[in-house]
Amino acid sequence: MLVRDIGNDAAADFISSLADTELILEAPLAEDYLRSAEILRQYADANLHFVDALIAATAERLNIKRLLTLDRRDFQLIRPRHCDSFELLPKDREHFACRPFRPCSPAPQAEKIVDFYSA
Numbered sequence: 001m002l003v004r005d006i007g008n009d010a011a012a013d014f015i016s017s018l019a020d021t022e023l024i025l026e027a028p029l030a031e032d033y034l035r036s037a038e039i040l041r042q043y044a045d046a047n048l049h050f051v052d053a054l055i056a057a058t059a060e061r062l063n064i065k066r067l068l069t070l071d072r073r074d075f076q077l078i079r080p081r082h083c084d085s086f087e088l089l090p091k092d093r094e095h096f097a098c099r100p101f102r103p104c105s106p107a108p109q110a111e112k113i114v115d116f117y118s119a
Contacts, residue, residue: 005070032057039078048074056080 003011018025028036035057040048052074059067060080066087069075075086 026058026062028054028058029061032061035060043077046074046077048077053078056086059086 006014032054036050036053039053039056040050043053049071052071055067055069056075056078059065060082063082065080065083066089067075068089072088075088078086080086
């Protein structure tokens, strides 16, 4: 999805920049996989993506309410257990679309960023 939205070179630049950033990449725990399965069953008609359900489950465990994402659909549908809804950043998706990647550290609006990418 990242490659689709910003292109291969920008995605590679972003991934390379993760080595030199203060961003926290959280590894999922067994409980996150179990919760993500519950989320997928709860929203079966919506065809949620597994990775988005896993991010939501991990965010619940860590009490994270703000998520940085380019794919808003799934996160707008999910009603997390720890808050009414996720606050999705950037607030204006068009602000982020089709721009070359410029690393910034740390992201000023996000408490923590939880994101995983699947092939």
